[in-house]
Amino acid sequence: xxxxxxxxxxxxxxxxxxxxxxxxxxxxxxxxxxxxxxxxxxxxxxxxxxxxxxxxxxxxxxxxxxxxxxxxxxxxxxxxxxxxxxxxxxxxxxxxxxxxxxxxxxxxxxxxxxxxxxxxxxxxxxxxxxxxxxxxxxxxxxxxxxxxxxxxxxxxxxxxxxxxxxxxxxxxxxxxxxxxxxxxxxxxxxxxxxxxxxxxxxxxxxxxxxxxxxxxxxxxxxxxxxxxxxxxxxxxxxxxxxxxxxxxxxxxxxxxxxxxxxxxxxxxxxxxxxxxxxxxxxxxxxxxxxxxxxxxxxxxxxxxxxxxxxxxxxxxxxxxxxxxxxxxxxxxxxxxxxxxxxxxxxxxxxxxxxxxxxxxxxx
Amino acid sequence: xxxxxxxxxxxxxxxxxxxxxxxxxxxxxxxxxxxxxxxxxxxxxxxxxxxxxxxxxxxxxxxxxxxxxxxxxxxxxxxxxxxxxxxxxxxxxxxxxxxxxxxxxxxxxxxxxxxxxxxxxxxxxxxxxxxxxxxxxxxxxxxxxxxxxxxxxxxxxxxxxxxxxxxxxxxxxxxxxxxxxxxxxxxxxxxxxxxxxxxxxxxxxxxxxxxxxxxxxxxxxxxxxxxxxxxxxxxxxxxxxxxxxxxxxxxxxxxxxxxxxxxxxxxxxxxxxxxxxxxxxxxxxxxxxxxxxxxxxxxxxxxxxxxxxxxxxxxxxxxxxxxxxxxxxxxxxxxxxxxxxxxxxxxxxxxxxxxxxxxxxxxxxxxxxxxxxxxxxxxxxxxxxxxxxxxxxxxxxxxxxxxxxxxxxxxxxxxxxxxxxxx
Numbered sequence: 001x002x003x004x005x006x007x008x009x010x011x012x013x014x015x016x017x018x019x020x021x022x023x024x025x026x027x028x029x030x031x032x033x034x035x036x037x038x039x040x041x042x043x044x045x046x047x048x049x050x051x052x053x054x055x056x057x058x059x060x061x062x063x064x065x066x067x068x069x070x071x072x073x074x075x076x077x078x079x080x081x082x083x084x085x086x087x088x089x090x091x092x093x094x095x096x097x098x099x100x101x102x103x104x105x106x107x108x109x110x111x112x113x114x115x116x117x118x119x120x121x122x123x124x125x126x127x128x129x130x131x132x133x134x135x136x137x138x139x140x141x142x143x144x145x146x147x148x149x150x151x152x153x154x155x156x157x158x159x160x161x162x163x164x165x166x167x168x169x170x171x172x173x174x175x176x177x178x179x180x181x182x183x184x185x186x187x188x189x190x191x192x193x194x195x196x197x198x199x200x201x202x203x204x205x206x207x208x209x210x211x212x213x214x215x216x217x218x219x220x221x222x223x224x225x226x227x228x229x230x231x232x233x234x235x236x237x238x239x240x241x242x243x244x245x246x247x248x249x250x251x252x253x254x255x256x257x258x259x260x261x262x263x264x265x266x267x268x269x270x271x272x273x274x275x276x277x278x279x280x281x282x283x284x285x286x287x288x289x290x291x292x293x294x295x296x297x298x299x300x301x302x303x304x305x306x307x308x309x310x311x312x313x314x315x316x317x318x319x320x321x322x323x324x325x326x327x328x329x330x331x332x333x334x335x336x337x338x339x340x341x342x343x344x345x346x347x348x349x350x351x352x353x354x355x356x357x358x359x360x361x362x363x
Numbered sequence: 364x365x366x367x368x369x370x371x372x373x374x375x376x377x378x379x380x381x382x383x384x385x386x387x388x389x390x391x392x393x394x395x396x397x398x399x400x401x402x403x404x405x406x407x408x409x410x411x412x413x414x415x416x417x418x419x420x421x422x423x424x425x426x427x428x429x430x431x432x433x434x435x436x437x438x439x440x441x442x443x444x445x446x447x448x449x450x451x452x453x454x455x456x457x458x459x460x461x462x463x464x465x466x467x468x469x470x471x472x473x474x475x476x477x478x479x480x481x482x483x484x485x486x487x488x489x490x491x492x493x494x495x496x497x498x499x500x501x502x503x504x505x506x507x508x509x510x511x512x513x514x515x516x517x518x519x520x521x522x523x524x525x526x527x528x529x530x531x532x533x534x535x536x537x538x539x540x541x542x543x544x545x546x547x548x549x550x551x552x553x554x555x556x557x558x559x560x561x562x563x564x565x566x567x568x569x570x571x572x573x574x575x576x577x578x579x580x581x582x583x584x585x586x587x588x589x590x591x592x593x594x595x596x597x598x599x600x601x602x603x604x605x606x607x608x609x610x611x612x613x614x615x616x617x618x619x620x621x622x623x624x625x626x627x628x629x630x631x632x633x634x635x636x637x638x639x640x641x642x643x644x645x646x647x648x649x650x651x652x653x654x655x656x657x658x659x660x661x662x663x664x665x666x667x668x669x670x671x672x673x674x675x676x677x678x679x680x681x682x683x684x685x686x687x688x689x690x691x692x693x694x695x696x697x698x699x700x701x702x703x704x705x706x707x708x709x710x711x712x713x714x715x716x717x718x719x720x721x722x723x724x725x726x727x728x729x730x731x732x733x734x735x736x737x738x739x740x741x742x743x744x745x746x747x748x749x750x751x752x753x754x755x756x757x758x759x760x761x762x763x764x765x766x767x768x769x770x771x772x773x774x775x776x777x778x779x780x781x782x783x784x785x786x
Contacts, residue, residue: 065748090751093472093490165627170734201558215651218729230628344487351750352483358742359561361734 024053025280029082031058033244037300038082040318042288049287052280063087067096067270076270079281082131085124085264089343092127097268098278099126105282107290109309118291118307122264124343129289130266130306132297135329135338136174137260139227139242140234142252153259154182156234157206159213167223167235170216172357173346174236174261177339179206181259187337191345200353204360216361227253239329243302247320247327257334263341264306304330419764422542422757425535428527431474432461436531444525444549454524455507462496480752481537481546482526488517525549538758562759565739570766572656572738573721579661580668580717581710588672588709592679603673610666618730621659625650625731651733659731664720668713675709675784708784715774715783719767739763 027043029035035056043054057078059066064087070076083091091097100106102123106115116123122130140150145162155162156178168175180190180199183206193199207214215232217223223237224245234256245251267289269281287293294305295313302324305311314324325331329338373381397404429436434457442450465471475489495514504510512519529549530537537547544560545552554560587606591599609617624630627646635641649655679702687697725740732738739759746756774780 062748064751068751068753090476093476093486094751095469095473216734226626229623229626231626347486347490348479348484351480351752354750355555355559355561359559362561362564362737 023051024055025079025284026055026057026077027080027082027284028057028059028063028078030060031056033240033301037297038288040300041296042284042293045293046284046287050283052284064090064096067091068094071096071270071272074272076272078270079273079277080284081268081270082265083268085128085130085266086341086343086346088128088266088268089125089347091268092125093347096271097127098271098273100129100269100285102129105286107286109291109307111309113309118309120308122306124264127268128264128266129268129285130264131289131294132265132303133262133306133330134265134303135239135257135260135262136169136236137239137242137329138234138236138256138258139223139245139253140256141227141230141232142254144230144233149254150234150256151258153178153256155256156236157182157210159210162233164233165213165215165226165231166210167215167217167226167232167237169236170218170361172353173341173350175207176200176203176353176357177261178259179203182206187339190339191342194353195345195349200356204356208360227251239327240302243327247317247322255334257329258337260329260334260338261341262329262338265303266306298324298328302327304328418753418757419761420757421753422538422755422761423534423536424754425530425537426533427474427477428531429533431465431470432458432527432531434458435461435527439524439528439531442524442528444521444528447521449508449519449521450524452506452508455511455518456501456505459496459499459504459507459511460501462493463499463501466493466497476751478526478530480541480750480755481530482522484517485523485526488515488523491515492518538754539762541755542758542762562739562742565737565742566762566766569722569738569740569763572653572736573718575657576660576664576721577668577714577718579657580665581714583661584665584668584672584713585706585710588669588676591669591673592676593681606666606669609662614663614726615730617663618659618727621655621662621731622650625655625658650731651736653732653736655731655733656728656736656738659727660721660724663727664717667716667720671712671716671784672706672709675712676706679705707778708782711774711778711783715771718770722763722767 027038029038035058039054039056043056046052047054060082063081063083067076067078067081070078088097092099102116102119103114106119106129108114109118119130122133124130138150138153138156140155140162142149144164148161150162156166156168176194177190180193180203181187183202185193185199185202194203215222215226215235217226217235217237220238220241223232223235224241226232226235227245228249228251239255239260242253242255245253246255267285269278269285273281289307291307291309292313294307295310295315297303298305298310298314299316299318305314311330314328316322317324326333329335375381375384377384435454438454438457439450442454462471465474471489471493472486475486478485478489492511492514496511499507499510517523529547535547536552540547540552541555542562544555544563546555591602591606594602622629626632627648629650631649632641632646636643636646641647649658683701683705684697687701688694692700722738723740725738725744728736728738729741729744732741740763743756743759743763746752746759771780
């Protein structure tokens with residue numbers, strides 16, 4: 001009898017479950033403060049409006065591999081996925097993400113500007129809907145740098161003026177560019193130089209000068225922790241992480257905005273969703289990427305909204321009550337010397353340069 | 364009584380031969396037993412063996428080139444890759460024909476990603492060319508050779524076609540060659556340039572460090588297991604909880620705790636500086652290197668060593684030691700000649716567990732290993748989740764599996780696998 005009851009239960013659950021899906025959406029993101037900002041700015045208002053329950057899955061770090069596995073298994077369980085632009089390009093290349101038509105699938109700006117113009121150059125892939133502009137930049141300990149605070153990214157390579165450990169990400173992207181810039185290569189020539197084996201050697205040779213002083217990080221939380229512990233004098237990480245170290249935890253840390261690298265984070269919709277789920281996902285995207293919603297997210301985290309029309313609407317932090325504009329990587333004062341992650345270049349050279357970089361690291 | 368005296372086969376009550384009837388009963392019983400374990404068997408097969416085999420198969424699979432560019436691959440057969448001359452018009456025409464189909468199915472960019480592992484620039488070449496070839500008509504727009512070279516001058520580069528031809532077979536050894544720092548070229552297997560060789564080094568490092576970790580687990584675990592086995596039950600149980608407690612804590616938490624302990628501004632260094640044993644400006648570097656990996660992993664894997672040792676030691680009668688001593692053995696002789704040999708099965712079981720777990724670890728080395736303390740599994744993880752080069756990841760995984768099997772075989776020959784006990 002017990003057995004039949006259990007079977008009956010299993011059968012009913014199996015029958016009931018698919019019916020519930022229409023009322024639920026699984027949205028994949030990075031977790032932590034970032035997912036919280038999305039929940040406050042997008043998920044909660046959307047649920048209130050549409051009655052859809054949103055399930056958060058903090059799997060963005062492995063999203064590309066997981067989506068590929070789901071796709072091969074023919075069972076995609078995610079509805080909307082938050083990824084960085086480089087991953088979006090790869091997902092698009094692999095046919096794992098749906099192509100987006102900005103004119104019909106995204107909301108126009110309040111003044112009638114089309115979504116394509118409002119996002120402008122930030123639509124770096126056919127499948128990608130940009131959400132925020134973030135930057136990878138340096139933070140330094142104000143109490144460990146002596147009397148002259150660093151103003152240039154090349155302070156990272158100057159161990160005489162700024163002795164102590166520094167942290168860099170354990171991958172070639174960004175580090176190679178900074179090394180070349182500080183080795184005297186003009187900003188506009190960086191990728192031409194980096195495309196040649198000599199240029200790659202040059203960058204590695206420059207990094208070699210500080211190799212013994214570097215702690216290599218692989219998780220975004222590493223540098224903030226190392227800074228807070230006084231383990232390093234300066235280190236690279238995402239600007240939002242530094243914001244929370246400086247403003248929320250009140251650590252003696254300051255931002256070095258020089259040569260910050262802009263990167264994009266945004267949504268993709270997985271390929272191969274059923275029509276019903278696709279419709280639902282597109283409805284969410286239409287809502288969550290409009291001008292007001294993107295500006296709302298900046299109340300919770302210091303990343304710049306990807307729409308030009310959202311910038312003027314950025315206000316104060318919802319809990320700390322401080323003005324968010326000066327903390328945005330896109331703020332004119334911060335953005336005096338920047339460059340944009342070169343997606344095309346790294347899509348081609350990533351495998352090659354990463355091989356060399358890892359071999360160099362292991363030496 | 365007549366049955367026993369007759370010459371015919373023994374019959375069961377229903378008249379069938381007893382042997383047959385018995386066999387049937389046994390078969391039924393076996394079937395029933397099989398049915399009982401069938402769910403487990405099917406589960407293991409479906410969720411474990413099939414995925415592993417299919418993952419390992421990826422290390423040689425290379426269907427993508429010939430399936431995306433079937434006509435081109437056929438035409439390239441007659442082209443001599445060593446001639447130094449570009450292929451003729453039929454190859455270009457076949458290529459455009461293939462690409463138009465592939466672009467429609469959005470498969471050309473996947474091929475670009477695949478070939479980019481072999482030749483830098485293929486990814487964008489296929490993506491960009493795709494946009495332009497989309498507008499071509501394979502029937503009307505011939506000839507294509509000059510048009511394609513106009514689209515991108517790389518189509519006028521012999522190397523591009525050599526790469527496509529070299530990597531066109533359905534079954535390739537290319538991933539395995541890459542996994543041992545070599546590469547597939549039209550002239551056969553060649554070594555990678557020196558500045559890209561890393562994987563063999565990582566394999567060797569993984570093996571050596573796993574052995575060191577296993578060794579330190581034995582050294583640290585043996586006394587603990589001995590104490591646990593020789594204390595009264597009540598005290599032993601309390602101490603056992605101390606062994607198991609870290610076992611129940613999240614791996615990430617334990618690894619991060621080591622970071623706090625070992626870093627230069629960390630607990631141990633602060634303490635040593637306070638004691639005056641270490642100068643403030645020459646604090647010990649104990650993390651983000653091999654030391655960090657060995658310390659953290661030894662701690663994390665220690666319970667896997669202690670538990671089998673403990674359960675084996677519990678079965679060793681204390682009377683044996685007393686007997687040895689009563690016959691004049693010193694404490695050391697009694698331990699070394701009597702107790703230790705009896706405890707070897709526990710060491711064997713613990714060592715196998717720890718070594719095999721260590722060889723596949725990647726989270727801990729990634730967090731505390733810095734550059735010199737990372738394992739081959741870190742590269743496997745990178746190729747699975749970041750570069751999406753699953754073929755190479757599968758080849759690396761297969762090699763690792765084979766290495767472990769060889770070591771297991773060697774262990775069986777030297778120590779004997781019957782000599783391993785979990786309790």
